[in-house]
Amino acid sequence: MPSLAIVVPCYNEQEVLPETIKRLSALLERLAATHKIDGNSRIYLVDDGSRDRTWLLVEDHAAQGWPIVGIKLSRNRGHQNALLAGLFAARGDAIVSIDADLQDDVDAIEAMLDHHVAGCDVVYGVRRARTTDTAFKRLTAVGFYRLMRLLGAKTIDNHADFRLLSRRAVESLKAFGEVNLYLRGIVPMLGYPSAIVEYDRAERFAGETKYPLRRMLSLALNAVTSFSVVPLRLISLLGLLLSLGTMAVSAWVLAVSLHPERVVPGWASTVLPIYFLGGVQLLSLGVIGEYVGKLYLESKARPRYFIERIVGALPADEVTR
Numbered sequence: 001m002p003s004l005a006i007v008v009p010c011y012n013e014q015e016v017l018p019e020t021i022k023r024l025s026a027l028l029e030r031l032a033a034t035h036k037i038d039g040n041s042r043i044y045l046v047d048d049g050s051r052d053r054t055w056l057l058v059e060d061h062a063a064q065g066w067p068i069v070g071i072k073l074s075r076n077r078g079h080q081n082a083l084l085a086g087l088f089a090a091r092g093d094a095i096v097s098i099d100a101d102l103q104d105d106v107d108a109i110e111a112m113l114d115h116h117v118a119g120c121d122v123v124y125g126v127r128r129a130r131t132t133d134t135a136f137k138r139l140t141a142v143g144f145y146r147l148m149r150l151l152g153a154k155t156i157d158n159h160a161d162f163r164l165l166s167r168r169a170v171e172s173l174k175a176f177g178e179v180n181l182y183l184r185g186i187v188p189m190l191g192y193p194s195a196i197v198e199y200d201r202a203e204r205f206a207g208e209t210k211y212p213l214r215r216m217l218s219l220a221l222n223a224v225t226s227f228s229v230v231p232l233r234l235i236s237l238l239g240l241l242l243s244l245g246t247m248a249v250s251a252w253v254l255a256v257s258l259h260p261e262r263v264v265p266g267w268a269s270t271v272l273p274i275y276f277l278g279g280v281q282l283l284s285l286g287v288i289g290e291y292v293g294k295l296y297l298e299s300k301a302r303p304r305y306f307i308e309r310i311v312g313a314l315p316a317d318e319v320t321r
């Protein structure tokens with residue numbers, strides 16, 4: 001019987017948290033009753049520096065004896081870091097990550113567990129349809145997955161961060177030294193046996209999305225620059241094409257100048273290339289700057305998060321830290 005850990009990153013989730021705890025606890029109870037998991041199974045709630053009552057709720061529920069462990073980060077570090085904090089702190093043979101907002105189908109966890117018992121190290125939760133998302137979110141998501149594939153990164157379509165990882169897979173994750181871990185890209189790189197569980201994605205149970213457009217763009221940019229050097233290569237290609245083009249034009253200019261009566265004096269041919277090339281150069285510098293900035297951040301190797309407090313029902317074999 002494996003022991004199951006469910007990791008839930010929570011940022012300002014006071015509206016949904018009590019319901020999330022209730023549903024996940026009911027699931028643990030049901031799975032334990034059917035002998036699919038053992039008694040050391042826990043829900044790990046990672047409070048990502050919430051400014052509302054999220055942490056108070058976690059403490060309350062822990063005191064009331066729910067099967068939860070609360071992990072409080074010292075401040076908001078973002079979804080991916082909160083997730084990592086939970087994954088690395090969690091005990092258990094199978095570790096499932098799920099969002100706090102109940103958009104992912106809690107009951108799919110049982111199917112994930114079955115795959116795990118059958119020998120899979122990674123089980124991806126994949127959305128069957130995106131009918132509950134806005135047309136905009138759907139469109140940007142499709143575009144994003146297509147772009148990632150084009151740039152040569154292996155990601156699973158319509159899979160967010162709802163997945164099961166075996167103990168072995170989590171330990172392997174620890175070996176990746178990058179500060180900016182993009183889990184959706186890294187997990188497929190682990191390469192262990194994997195499976196897919198499909199589920200229907202619901203509306204957010206309550207509260208608002210914590211991923212406004214700005215954050216979505218930053219996640220996408222992070223994903224591209226973490227997994228692909230294709231943009232850098234495109235710059236070289238653009239430079240090469242422009243140089244070849246300029247050579248051809250030079251030859252033409254030379255030919256024309258042999259017949260002075262056909263030369264038309266004009267500023268367009270002088271001024272336009274200046275602006276055009278200026279634009280291309282700035283764009284290229286910008287792309288290179290993205291990667292240099294990334295190198296800068298990675299070279300500092302700053303810690304991803306600090307755990308301020310841990311409360312709750314730690315598994316029996318756990319020594320309190």
Ligand code: UDP
Nearest residue numbers: 009010011048078079082099100209210211
């Ligand atoms: N989240 C987090 N830190 C943040 C932003 C979000 O831990 O800085 C959590 C949030 O509480 C939720 C999950 O990440 O459990 C996904 O966020 P959300 O549901 O708002 O994103 P969406 O489903 O709208 O993409």
Ligand code: MG
Nearest residue numbers: 099101103204
């Ligand atoms: Mg959500």
